[in-house]
Amino acid sequence: MKYIAFLLLLPATLPAQSVSCALSGTVQDTGGAVMAGVTVKLTGEGNGFVRTVTTTGNGFFSFPDLTPATFTLEIEAPGFKSYRQTGIAMSSGEERSLGQIRLDVGAVSERVTVSAEAVAVNLVNGEKSGVLTSDELDHLALRGRDIFDAIALLPGIVDTTDGRDAPGPTSIGGISIMGGRNDSKNMTVDGVTNLDTGSNGSVHGMPSMDSVAEVQVLMSAYSAQSGRNPSSINVITRGGGKDFHGQAAWYFRNEDLNANDFFNNQAGRPRSLYRYNIINWGINGPLIIPKINRNRRRLRLILGMISGPLMPQLMML
16 A cells, blocks of 8 residues: 555656657558558667557558657568667657658568668758757766756857856846847746746756756747747756666866966966856666566656755656
8 A cells, every 4th residue: 555655646746748759650561552450669768668559541650749769660560571660769849750661571570670860850840949969968068067058059049148157047048049039938847837937037947967858949930839939948857767877976166276367466366266066966767666666667766966955856657
């Protein structure tokens, strides 16, 4: 009973995950005829997520409401070689069509494997957007660990802030997207508006760079669901995983590491105070509940500390 009580309490602690993506396609035989009732399986490469559908009478399959991740697609049909496509990286809000997938005649034990292109062309709509992945954020050497400093590196974005020494609620204020006013943009975290609508120049909370899986900046021609502002910055936090990982970092800056400037030296003044300590640590992986969650796919525990108190998060897959 204690496990059941624990699980019942989880929904109150979970952040909203309403920013999703969708994947679709059509299955055909070698002659181009559509194939109905074919089993199509989609697997999350990092988190073990599995969803299975069957094609419609028109050979069409669709996987709506997916959490952004990298997927593997597998198709099997009697009398045809099995088909496998790996490395399908999906970003938030993306609607991707794989087009016509043709199965070759042969035994199911034979397999055709295709690796997805590193950069996919959006053929579904005319949306213009920029995306930063967790990989890119991990390898960017940003002085203040401010995600808006990273956003300013995308084409079409200008940062009018003098300096970003540390993340803060007003970090969004200096970002101009496609020539728009500084107060004309929105920001969401996992689909929930994070913008202080009283000022339109600050946010309620700043996610740490280490907790972010993806940052998407919508610039123009996006769908109506994102039409609250002329542009929008959508942050997706990291989701669940099958394996345990840990990390720790201390970003330290102090005037003792700096040289004094010319005018201070001339006047005999000491170096100006310059002290920043941004501490970050995290442990993530599956939350194993005996006899309930043995396969490590259903729940992930994330603990982290960003320059202050411990902040636990529980995320369902």
